[in-house]
Amino acid sequence: MAKHISFGTPVNDAERWAFGLLSEELPKHYLLLTNVEIPTKSGQAMEVDALVVGEWGVYVVDVKGYIGRLNAGLHAWSLDGRGVDNSLSKANYVARVLAGKLKHRIPVGVYAPWCQGMVFVTGRKGEEIELEKDDGALSIYTPRQIVAALTSEWGLTAPRPHPVTAEQREMVLDTIGQVAVMESRNNRIQDFIKLRCLFLHAGLEIWQAEYSPGGWTAPWLLKILLPVQFDDDIVAQRHEQQLRDEFKRLQALSGCTCVPACAPLIQDGEQVILPIRMPRGVPMNVFEAERKTTYQLLEILRRSVTGLQQIHRRGFCVGGWAENCVFISDSGDVEYIDITDNLSPADDTQAYARRFAALAELTNQPRIYQWYRQAVKGATTDLDALRCDLSALIDLGVCDTLPESVTIAPGAVLEHHYRLERFITASAQSQLWQGTHIQGRYPVAISLYEQWDGAWASLSSLYRSLSRIYHPNIERVLAFGQLPQSQTLFIVRAWEDGCSLDELAGFEPGDARRWFGELLSALQYLHQLDIHHGAICPKNIIISRGRAYLMNFGVGLDIAASHYASQYADPLIWAEESPEGQDLYGLVASFVDAFTPASLTGNKDPQAMLKALSAFEPGWLGQDLYAACERVLRHEFMAEPGQCYLQQFGLPSHR
Numbered sequence: 001m002a003k004h005i006s007f008g009t010p011v012n013d014a015e016r017w018a019f020g021l022l023s024e025e026l027p028k029h030y031l032l033l034t035n036v037e038i039p040t041k042s043g044q045a046m047e048v049d050a051l052v053v054g055e056w057g058v059y060v061v062d063v064k065g066y067i068g069r070l071n072a073g074l075h076a077w078s079l080d081g082r083g084v085d086n087s088l089s090k091a092n093y094v095a096r097v098l099a100g101k102l103k104h105r106i107p108v109g110v111y112a113p114w115c116q117g118m119v120f121v122t123g124r125k126g127e128e129i130e131l132e133k134d135d136g137a138l139s140i141y142t143p144r145q146i147v148a149a150l151t152s153e154w155g156l157t158a159p160r161p162h163p164v165t166a167e168q169r170e171m172v173l174d175t176i177g178q179v180a181v182m183e184s185r186n187n188r189i190q191d192f193i194k195l196r197c198l199f200l201h202a203g204l205e206i207w208q209a210e211y212s213p214g215g216w217t218a219p220w221l222l223k224i225l226l227p228v229q230f231d232d233d234i235v236a237q238r239h240e241q242q243l244r245d246e247f248k249r250l251q252a253l254s255g256c257t258c259v260p261a262c263a264p265l266i267q268d269g270e271q272v273i274l275p276i277r278m279p280r281g282v283p284m285n286v287f288e289a290e291r292k293t294t295y296q297l298l299e300i301l302r303r304s305v306t307g308l309q310q311i312h313r314r315g316f317c318v319g320g321w322a323e324n325c326v327f328i329s330d331s332g333d334v335e336y337i338d339i340t341d342n343l344s345p346a347d348d349t350q351a352y353a354r355r356f357a358a359l360a361e362l363t364n365q366p367r368i369y370q371w372y373r374q375a376v377k378g379a380t381t382d383l384d385a386l387r388c389d390l391s392a393l394i395d396l397g398v399c400d401t402l403p404e405s406v407t408i409a410p411g412a413v414l415e416h417h418y419r420l421e422r423f424i425t426a427s428a429q430s431q432l433w434q435g436t437h438i439q440g441r442y443p444v445a446i447s448l449y450e451q452w453d454g455a456w457a458s459l460s461s462l463y464r465s466l467s468r469i470y471h472p473n474i475e476r477v478l479a480f481g482q483l484p485q486s487q488t489l490f491i492v493r494a495w496e497d498g499c500s501l502d503e504l505a506g507f508e509p510g511d512a513r514r515w516f517g518e519l520l521s522a523l524q525y526l527h528q529l530d531i532h533h534g535a536i537c538p539k540n541i542i543i544s545r546g547r548a549y550l551m552n553f554g555v556g557l558d559i560a561a562s563h564y565a566s567q568y569a570d571p572l573i574w575a576e577e578s579p580e581g582q583d584l585y586g587l588v589a590s591f592v593d594a595f596t597p598a599s600l601t602g603n604k605d606p607q608a609m610l611k612a613l614s615a616f617e618p619g620w621l622g623q624d625l626y627a628a629c630e631r632v633l634r635h636e637f638m639a640e641p642g643q644c645y646l647q648q649f650g651l652p653s654h655r
Contacts, residue, residue: 056163060094092117
């Protein structure tokens with residue numbers, strides 16, 4: 001693309017189109033001066049359509065928008081049979097005048113550059129023109145040959161070709177005069193000064209610019225639309241509307257994090273300009289994330305998701321997620337420079353996750369990269385949960401830049417807070433340990449689960465909810481996470497001294513009824529919060545200090561698989577049961593199984609559970625409780641919305 005300096009306004013569409021073609025197609029070391037005037041000795045200036053300072057000479061180009069069949073002779077020209085002016089004669093005359101002025105200005109020992117006239121016949125934007133020349137050496141060209149003629153030796157009329165030197169080039173500019181002034185004027189749009197062209201295509205330009213209203217400067221981008229350079233008016237109108245829509249979006253999102261500021265549209269009759277503040281930092285495809293610390297990466301992610309949330313809450317989507325459209329600075333600023341609003345919020349969140357997933361993996365924080373993995377699959381769109389996790393990790397200040405893998409053994413420390421003390425039991429995919437909270441010096445229970453990567457999203461949501469509620473008969477969750485460089489989950493709970501329901505050595509009359517009521521009340525509380533246990537069995541009910549506790553939500557220890565509630569029920573009916581119904585069935589079956597001799601329960605199938613229940617004295621349980629338990633085991637119990645579980649089971653609501 002040649003350097004184009006305009007000294008005046010094109011007088012017609014043919015000149016405008018010709019100047020656009022020449023500036024775009026000529027090499028970058030060429031200089032194109034348009035609508036320039038060359039002074040004569042008499043003081044009268046001669047206007048030149050285009051002056052091209054090229055590699056082999058200086059060309060005075062006269063632009064003609066002739067349409068039809070042009071026959072050009074040495075003296076006379078005709079267009080479709082009617083006479084027209086010989087434009088080459090005029091161009092050659094101006095070239096001789098320019099050459100004479102150059103010869104008078106050159107110092108001793110320096111040759112003047114070759115100057116020649118040339119005619120550029122455009123037709124209708126390069127079409128509908130036929131040219132016949134009586135002499136092939138005449139410098140008259142259509143769009144098919146004009147660029148080659150200006151850049152090759154064969155286009156010269158000089159007897160011997162000599163390249164134009166830097167000194168000759170400067171001499172031409174001095175002769176024309178005020179070139180630097182005109183260039184500065186062309187590059188200034190109000191208080192914006194164009195510095196470097198970043199994109200140029202068919203009437204669309206993007207320039208790096210500088211805002212310089214006075215004694216200070218600031219970097220900006222200018223999106224420039226030149227409607228006159230489009231071949232189709234409808235296409236030009238569509239691009240102009242897109243530019244105006246972009247301005248409206250940026251104005252509507254003003255103040256949002258990650259959204260660049262913009263100035264009002266500028267329209268001067270020939271062009272429409274949208275000024276956008278230059279984004280801070282570098283595009284994501286060249287951002288060196290590997291050099292950043294864990295906290296810097298977490299801060300970048302937090303700012304990115306905060307900005308996305310703000311954009312969505314104002315009713316817009318980003319849409320433009322190309323890696324060169326997301327800028328990140330060393331200080332953690334994130335900016336989205338291509339807000340197209342062409343996606344749904346769910347699709348926008350998924351596209352966001354794909355763009356930032358690799359950066360999330362570098363944090364080595366399971367709570368973070370697991371969210372991005374799920375979001376890439378479309379399994380989650382919960383931006384609030386992600387932002388809360390990011391803020392928690394940053395505020396806690398316990399993230400290692402390169403966390404080391406943890407060897408499961410006495411003395412191992414999890415998440416800087418919990419130390420493994422005593423191994424209790426294990427199975428093929430799970431372990432149970434007693435541990436210690438290092439700072440608080442109190443005992444905790446630590447469960448480890450192998451290969452639970454696929455269930456992270458649901459378990460994370462479940463245990464996040466449990467950590468924020470309290471009920472005296474529900475386990476207290478202290479921490480939930482994933483061991484670094486491992487697929488092992490860990491869950492830290494408050495330590496409860498006791499034993500599972502099926503391991504009780506003895507109990508007092510009325511204990512079973514009281515414990516059942518406690519857990520039934522706990523289930524009512526959970527279900528109101530839309531939290532479900534999903535794995536109630538005797539092994540997941542702990543009796544401690546005379547109180548019953550529900551443990552191991554969602555991931556019952558596999559050592560208790562034979563006692564898992566779904567083993568008690570018909571699998572076909574169980575699959576159709578609601579989560580609330582499954583929890584109630586598991587609770588009833590667990591108590592029936594635990595308080596019935598093994599000789600009565602047998603293989604623990606649905607018939608065995610009903611047989612075991614029939615061994616209880618209805619009067620001892622209470623007629624209402626007995627009837628409710630029987631309906632549960634037959635899958636006939638329907639929990640009434642808004643009704644207390646205790647009342648529906650015939651138990652007192654105040655214990």
